[in-house]
Amino acid sequence: MWDSFKKLLGLGPKVPRISPKEAQEKLRQGAVLIDVRTPLERKLSKIPxxxxxxxxxxxxxxESLPKDKPIICQCESGSRSQQAAEFLAEKGFEAYNLAGGISAWQAAGLPVKKGDIKR
Incomplete structure (x- = not known):
């Protein structure tokens, strides 16, 4: 209950929101990109x-994530990944949220791998 109260007051960990270009630079420096969307969403498209x-x-x-590397969380628009990044920050990770998610990544002209699901 205290955790919920802290979140309501904004007392939880402050997780930086980073742009797609900032995320790309962190990835070049060794950060790990975690896609927190569902497996079906990843089949439709994903960031290489x-x-x-x-x-x-x-x-x-x-606990399977590396503690010695920054973790960038990503979803479709940045909402679920914010929750994930806050959770990881509480566990001691250097965590970031990709602002705007894969949608912003694609809008920035960065590569996205499209799936082959037939509709």
Missing amino acids: GSQGLPLAELAKRW
Whole structure:
């Protein structure tokens, strides 16, 4: 209950929101990009080099992430990834949220791998 109260007051960890260009630079320097969308969303499109770790599984699998590298969280628009980045920051990670998610990444002209799902 205290954690919920802290979040309401904005007392939780402050996680930086970074632009796609800033994220790209951090990735060049060794950061890890975690895609917290669902597996189906990742089949439709994904950022090359990203690792899939759905938000629903993060609480069970966060310990598999490297503690010695910055973690950039990404979703479709930046909402779910904000939750993921805050969770990881609480666990001691250097975490960032990709502002605008994969949509902003693509709008910035950065590479996105499209899936082959037939509609």
